[in-house]
Amino acid sequence: MFEQFSHANYHSICDTLAANDPDLSQIIQSHGYPPLWSRPNTFETLVHIILEQQVSLASALSALNKLRERIQEVTPARVLLLTDEEFKACYCSRQKTSYIRYLAGAIISGQIDLKAMEQMPDDEIRTQLTALKGIGNWTVDVYLMFVLQHTDVFPIGDLAAVSALKRIKNLPKETTREELLAIIQQWKPYRTVAAMLLWHDYLAPRPPKVGVKNPKA
Template structure:
């Protein structure tokens, strides 16, 4: 983790900072952006409500439907529902992938503009796509665009980690999460990455 980010947590939230060294023994927390936004969004859709292992397995089979294992919007629209579902993608996710592809082809979602758009602009654009809600948009901002100040208030893993770190009897309320997240700004993505890793310690 970048030194100035760790110092921010040390100053503003010592309880969270106490976990930084522990979680970085598992793996360094760094933010890197994707080189293929379309493939990343396909992966995010496929991975909804699945374990990482299951999502990776299905996405691996999905990639093989494309030349050079590179998903494209044009190719998705040429594939039948049956072909997409044959690799383990549900009917709902098939429709979501097709809707994403349609939006991209029609330039209603212009991925080339994303690096210059704000987080809120990107979220607003993405949730117009069938099957993409706030959580999927937030994961894309964090993991594919490497935005530093994103937090997913609806993520169950983050709620569990906050409960553990702060010694709460129950999952935190939205009010509690908002209050905590203000301490982490402008590095809420790093806070989320720490909290997810807490569950692995």
């Protein structure tokens, strides 16, 4: 079965990780506990995650807000009424438009039941979602972590999390996936919360390097 984190146990899980990894402990000492990032289990949330694929968070949110403006409520039935031109006006690429339509159809047909997924193990959820056009492992990872709040998921395809991991461990850029996974394995069964700590570190403001000349000056 799967374990979940919540406001009740989030800080204690962070403390457990910190007690076993001084680099994660340093993140908490420097920046405090990470926010408990979460999202509702809705079609709109999955659309949002699809929009976040391979673009900035700001760009994805801008596209989602455009969809909201156009149809008020982002539901499967309403997105299926949009034309290609309307999707384009909402900053949705042709590829992501097809992904969103495919997801909408799967939910309407009953192929995907988001409510039922709240009681499913990770592997079953991953099998069902990755069977859909345009949904890969990164999208499922984010859904499991942010929406269902399963404790032991690490998004190895997430550039920000991997960048922060390399930084706190002083790893070279060419560190292999297998070497990274060996480190991540040590954070079981709380790899999701470890990723939250890494994102927290990645997003934290950094002081400018002393002696570096501003190229625009």
